[in-house]
Amino acid sequence: MRIVLFGAPGAGKGTQAERLVREFGLLHLSTGEVLRRAIREGTRLGKEAQGFMDRGDLVPDEVVIGIVKEALSKLDVGHGFVLDGFPRTTFQATELERFLSEMNRNLTHVLSLEVGEDELVTRIMARAAHAKEARSDDSEVSIRTRFKKFASETLPLKKFYQERHLLREIDGAQSVDLVHEDLRAALLTS
């Protein structure tokens, strides 16, 4: 299984990716997590990314593509993965496709978590209120920018993957368990 988990900010990609990873023994690659760790550790990557992330802007394509290529090139050929938060632009998707095909691989599933905007805002505000889960980019202005970027840069990827017959839409507004069940079913039936 070589999966892209697709969805708006707050759709539950991280939570569901963790469940899939546990169940199917896949590598979980969250570009957002890699970037947050780099910021915590004060590395050059972190310094480069921090301003973009705090504003809710996308980090430049070359930076995130570099992260993904590095992680995937270390994987054994047969090892599956879940990408969470990548790709977010058409350029990233095209580069991913090119990179995988160079290794004679391709994506097997693109699963889109569909959640209405009101529910997304509620979830992100709830996350911001929980100190344990708080993220420096969960401020109101940044959240707004992230939604705008999602609509303009990332949403067009649905068509990209529909054309490749990879996209499946999952009702992401259900409970965590039910969303997981639907994801499993989509993975095991196609």
Ligand code: AMP
């Ligand atoms: P996430 O944890 O996926 O919500 O990502 C948090 C932030 O990291 C995003 O708002 C972006 O600033 C940055 N980021 C993560 N993944 C990407 C990506 N694929 N392309 C550009 N920026 C990204």
